[in-house]
Structures are given as C-alpha cells and as structure tokens.
Amino acid sequence: MTIAPLLAISKEQGRSEEDCALIRRAYDFAAEAHRGQKRKSGKPYLTHPLEIALRLARLKLDAVTIAAALLHDVCEDTSCTGANLKKLFGEEVAFLVEGVTKLDKLKYRGAERSAESLRKMFLAIGEDIRVVLLKLVDRWHNMETLKVLPLEKQRRIALETLEIYAPLAYRLGIKDLSGILEDLAFPIVLPKEYEWLTKITKHTLQEQQRTMEKARRILSQELAKEDISFLDLHARVKHFYSLYKKLLRYDMDLEKVTDIVALRLILPTIEDCYTALGFIHTLWRPLPGKIKDYIALPKPNGYRSLHTTVFGPDEKIIEIQMRTPAMHEEAEYGIAAHWAYAELKRKDPVMLSGTHGASGRNHSTSWIGQLAEWQKQFEKPVEFLESLKIDFFKNRIFVITPKGDVIDLPEGSTPVDFAYEIHTDIGHATVGAKVNGKIVPLDHLLKNGDVVEIVTGKRNAPNRDWLSFLKSPQARKKVATMLKKARETETLERSQKKELVELRLTVQNRIGLLSDVSRVLAQSKINMEKVVTENRRRHWPTVIIRAPFKGKTELEKIMVRLKTVKGVEEVGYKMAGT
Ligand code: MN
Numbered sequence: 294m295t296i297a298p299l300l301a302i303s304k305e306q307g308r309s310e311e312d313c314a315l316i317r318r319a320y321d322f323a324a325e326a327h328r329g330q331k332r333k334s335g336k337p338y339l340t341h342p343l344e345i346a347l348r349l350a351r352l353k354l355d356a357v358t359i360a361a362a363l364l365h366d367v368c369e370d371t372s373c374t375g376a377n378l379k380k381l382f383g384e385e386v387a388f389l390v391e392g393v394t395k396l397d398k399l400k401y402r403g404a405e406r407s408a409e410s411l412r413k414m415f416l417a418i419g420e421d422i423r424v425v426l427l428k429l430v431d432r433w434h435n436m437e438t439l440k441v442l443p444l445e446k447q448r449r450i451a452l453e454t455l456e457i458y459a460p461l462a463y464r465l466g467i468k469d470l471s472g473i474l475e476d477l478a479f480p481i482v483l484p485k486e487y488e489w490l491t492k493i494t495k496h497t498l499q500e501q502q503r504t505m506e507k508a509r510r511i512l513s514q515e516l517a518k519e520d521i522s523f524l525d526l527h528a529r530v531k532h533f534y535s536l537y538k539k540l541l542r543y544d545m546d547l548e549k550v551t552d553i554v555a556l557r558l559i560l561p562t563i564e565d566c567y568t569a570l571g572f573i574h575t576l577w578r579p580l581p582g583k584i585k586d587y588i589a590l591p592k593p594n595g596y597r598s599l600h601t602t603v604f605g606p607d608e609k610i611i612e613i614q615m616r617t618p619a620m621h622e623e624a625e626y627g628i629a630a631h632w633a634y635a636e637l638k639r640k641d642p643v644m645l646s647g648t649h650g651a652s653g654r655n656h657s658t659s660w661i662g663q664l665a666e667w668q669k670q671f672e673k674p675v676e677f678l679e680s681l682k683i684d685f686f687k688n689r690i691f692v693i694t695p696k697g698d699v700i701d702l703p704e705g706s707t708p709v710d711f712a713y714e715i716h717t718d719i720g721h722a723t724v725g726a727k728v729n730g731k732i733v734p735l736d737h738l739l740k741n742g743d744v745v746e747i748v749t750g751k752r753n754a755p756n757r758d759w760l761s762f763l764k765s766p767q768a769r770k771k772v773a774t775m776l777k778k779a780r781e782t783e784t785l786e787r788s789q790k791k792e793l794v795e796l797r798l799t800v801q802n803r804i805g806l807l808s809d810v811s812r813v814l815a816q817s818k819i820n821m822e823k824v825v826t827e828n829r830r831r832h833w834p835t836v837i838i839r840a841p842f843k844g845k846t847e848l849e850k851i852m853v854r855l856k857t858v859k860g861v862e863e864v865g866y867k868m869a870g871t
C-alpha cells in the first residue's frame with residue numbers, strides 16, 4: 294500500500310506539480326495520523342482513504358477533493374482538528390473534510406431520527422456537491438468491505454444505504470451509482486429475497502444475455518444496410534435490486550418482466566429515433582401495446598425515449614430503447630445532465646457526444662467525472678451548485694414519511710397529494726392527516742422537510758372536493774378515474790339490480806330431479822350460485838338453491854314453473870345474504 298498508483302494516475306492525467314504535491318502532502322499526513330490503526334478487516338486503516346482517493350482521481354475530480362478524501366477520517370480518532378487541516382492544507386480542503394465528518398455523524402436509526410438526518414443531507418448538498426460525492430464514494434467502499442462487521446452493524450449500514458444514500462444518488466440523477474449502492478445493500482437487508490431472486494433469474498439472465506447479443510449483432514448489421522446511422526448500440530442489464538422492485542409490482546412473475554436485459558440504441562436526432570423504430574418493426578414483429586413514446590409524452594420525472602418490445606431473433610421477446618445523446622445524458626445523469634446539457638450545448642457539444650460511446654459498465658465510472666467536468670465550467674463550486682439546485686429543487690418540495698422516505702411533490706401539494714404519491718389505495722382511503730405530529734386539514738399546504746402522516750379509514754372512495762385543491766396531475770387523474778368508476782357502477786346497479794335469493798324446494802327425491810330443476814333455471818337464464826340438499830330424517834329432503842333474481846316478478850314466475858317439475862312438492866324462498 295503506497296501512494297505510487299495515486300501519483301501515477303495523477304501524472305497520467307496531466308495534473309500539475311502543485312496538485313501532485315498537495316496530494317502527496319495529504320497522503321503523508323494521513324499515513325502519519327492513521328499509523329498503527331487497523332480496519333476491522335485487519336488491514337491498515339490507510340487503505341480506506343487511499344482507495345477512495347484513488348477512485349475519485351480515476352473519476353477526474355480535482356486535487357482538493359482527492360486531498361480531502363485522503364484526510365477525510367483523520368479527525369475521527371486522532372487529536373487532529375479542523376483548524377489544523379485549515380492551516381496545513383487550506384480552507385477548501387478543511388471545508389470538505391468537515392462536511393464529510395458532519396455527514397459521518399448522521400446515523401440512520403429509523404423513523405424519528407431519519408427526518409433530521411435527511412434534512413442535513415440536503416443542506417450538505419447545498420454547501421458543496423464535492424462533499425456529497427466524497428461521501429457517496431466513501432459509502433460505496435464501505436459497502437464493499439462490510440462483511441467483516443458484526444451482522445447487526447452490517448444490517449444498519451446497509452439499510453441506511455438503501456434508504457438514504459441510494460435514493461440521494463438517485464435524486465441527484467446519479468442513477469447508476471444509486472443502482473450499485475442498492476445492489477450492495479440488497480443481500481444484507483433482504484437476504485432471503487436476494488437468494489430467491491438469484492436462483493430464479495440465473496437461467497433467464499444467461500439466456501436473455503445470449504439473445505440480446507445476437508439481436509445486437511443482427512440489428513447493427515441491418516441498420517448499416519439500411520443506411521440508418523447510429524452513435525451507439527449496447528445491451529444494458531437491469532440492476533438486481535431494481536429488478537426485485539419491479540417484480541414486486543408484477544406478482545413476482547419473472548415472465549412479465551421483459552426488460553431484464555434491453556438494447557439501447559443512441560441516434561443523432563429525434564427524427565432518426567422514429568425512423569429506427571419504424572425499421573425495427575419491419576425487421577421484428579412488435580408486441581401490441583408495448584410501444585411507448587416517451588418522447589411525445591415524457592414520464593413525470595422527465596424521462597424521454599422510445600421503447601418498443603418485439604419478437605426478436607428466434608421469436609424471443611426483447612425490449613429496444615431509442616434515444617438521442619441528450620436524452621441519454623438526461624436518463625443517466627438526471628436533472629444535473631439536463632441542466633448541464635443546456636449549458637454545454639452552447640459551449641462545447643463535442644465533450645458531451647464524446648461520452649456516449651461508453652457502454653455498459655463504463656457508465657458506472659463516468660458520472661462523477663461528468664459532474665466534475667460540469668463543475669469546472671464554473672469559477673466557484675457554489676455557482677455550479679446554485680445552478681444545479683435551481684433545477685433540482687425547481688417547483689418541487691421534499692417531504693418525509695414517518696418511516697423516513699423522502700417523497701418529492703410539486704410545490705403547492707397537500708397531504709392528499711402525498712397520500713396518492715405513496716399509494717393509490719392510501720389516497721382513496723385518506724380521512725385525515727398529520728404534519729409534524731399535528732392534525733391538519735386535507736388541503737393544508739405542505740412545506741419542505743414536513744413529516745407527513747396519513748390517517749386512513751375503511752372507505753375506499755375519494756372525495757369530489759379534493760379536485761379543487763389537488764396539485765399533482767397523477768393524483769388528480771386517480772381521483773377522477775375513481776369517481777367515474779363509482780358513477781358507472783351506481784348506474785349499472787340501478788338499471789339491473791339483482792338480488793340473491795335462496796329458493797327452498799321440498800321434494801320427493803328421484804333420479805333426474807336436480808337436472809330437471811336446473812334446466813328450468815337455465816331456460817330462464819338464471820345462474821345458480823349454490824345448490825345444497827338437506828336430508829333430515831322423517832322429513833322430505835329440501836333442495837336449497839341460491840341464485841340472483843331481477844325483481845319479484847321474475848322470481849314468482851320461476852317458482853310457478855318449478856312447481857310443475859315432477860317430485861317438487863313445495864317451493865319457498867328467502868332473501869339470501871340477509
Ligand atoms: Mn471513511
């Protein structure tokens with residue numbers, strides 16, 4: 294374990310003498326501070342900050358961040374203070390280390406502490422994005438080396454990763470790291486589910502990857518023949534935890550998830566996307582209802598692409614996604630990319646297009662570099678962040694569930710918007726709400742950082758009045774749909790209301806009696822729901838038939854006809870279900 298690889302990379306990247314000197318000084322200081330200290334694995338403690346510094350260097354972050362990474366834990370168990378660091382390494386390094394130390398103090402312990410932790414995390418973002426990047430890479434490495442800790446601690450850290458860090462990366466639009474973090478936490482937080490998923494997907498995954506490789510080869514040749522030029526065509530494999538979450542929505546039925554592996558086709562313009570879509574449908578037959586035009590109708594989170602699912606090679610079902618470089622950037626880097634692309638399109642379009650060739654796994658290492666690149670376009674990190682924040686928080690508010698999940702909603706949202714965002718059924722069943730522990734009216738305006746709790750009742754019907762204050766379009770749609778459905782059901786009931794009736798036939802039993810009885814009912818188009826024969830001693834048997842009848846006239850008509858059946862002595866009835 295030496296500084297050699299770190300310096301080698303730095304030189305290779307053409308960092309200045311001054312930068313290399315700063316990195317070297319930070320390394321020496323860290324080596325001294327952590328001397329004799331061991332990680333739980335028994336490895337020297339220094340391996341940890343060094344690994345993080347190395348990763349950040351590979352991702353082309355600036356020397357200040359790399360120095361801060363080397364020093365990020367020195368104030369933990371040593372006598373070193375922030376003031377020391379400031380004197381030795383300057384204000385910026387000290388500021389970053391302090392930020393990380395602050396975040397280290399936040400421990401997710403479930404419900405009541407999480408809300409505060411999350412708010413602080415968001416505040417930290419507001420200070421300097423490099424603090425958050427450093428902390429995310431710190432967590433990434435800690436997750437990889439988690440196995441040596443006691444199980445209880447592993448579980449706490451993994452849960453925190455799953456519920457705080459991964460969503461945070463996701464919210465920042467760094468979806469790939471979000472996926473990596475989730476996949477590291479998954480086997481620890483949900484070991485049984487993980488094992489189950491590994492077992493059931495093993496075969497499917499291999500098969501899908503083979504199919505996809507074949508499809509990629511064919512499509513790439515055919516597109517070339519057709520003179521449709523494209524920038525990139527690669528297969529992407531769904532992150533494992535993300536697949537698990539999707540299965541939860543699809544009755545755990547792997548057959549229903551057709552995008553475990555998907556082909557991604559990057560084309561120069563929107564027009565090219567539609568041309569390619571048309572061509573693919575002549576090559577491979579599309580599955581009806583599976584063409585999704587997220588270009589004309591973007592997803593609520595802004596996602597844009599064309600998706601289609603086709604019977605590919607060997608009639609195997611495959612999903613193909615078509616998008617432009619700008620849409621690809623947005624999908625990979627989120628709102629950050631959206632903002633940066635708008636900025637950079639004017640300044641340096643080449644730089645952006647240069648990153649599209651990277652395929653599959655390479656994406657996982659490019660995002661930080663990308664963010665860092667964008668950050669460099671600005672004089673001060675603060676400016677970068679302000680711009681980022683404007684888009685990130687624009688017209689959105691972040692509220693928290695009692696469990697500590699962050700829910701983002703449009704500005705002006707109410708507890709009912711929140712309820713529908715959690716789950717449609719919760720929305721429908723909402724009868725009351727508490728904000729920060731206090732009961733509020735349902736049209737109460739939510740603010741950033743509010744902890745929102747929904748009180749649900751037994752009924753499952755939205756209130757028409759809600760439409761006057763609901764903010765989120767999705768929630769409004771859910772309410773409108775439900776109200777419409779309720780109206781339709783009501784009309785239906787009024788027009789042909791059928792009552793369940795229990796007919797009691799006292800009979801002299803004989804072979805064929807039941808079939809004669811059921812023929813009478815069938816001729817009148819009455820569906821029997823239940824037939825029981827009661828055979829009590831010293832009484833004639835009773836046949837009990839339960840069936841729906843429309844009105845009394847119909848019932849009486851049937852009763853008369855039943856009496857004509859040979860062996861039926863008496864016919865009585867009572868309302869069933871009463
Ligand atoms: Mn650390």
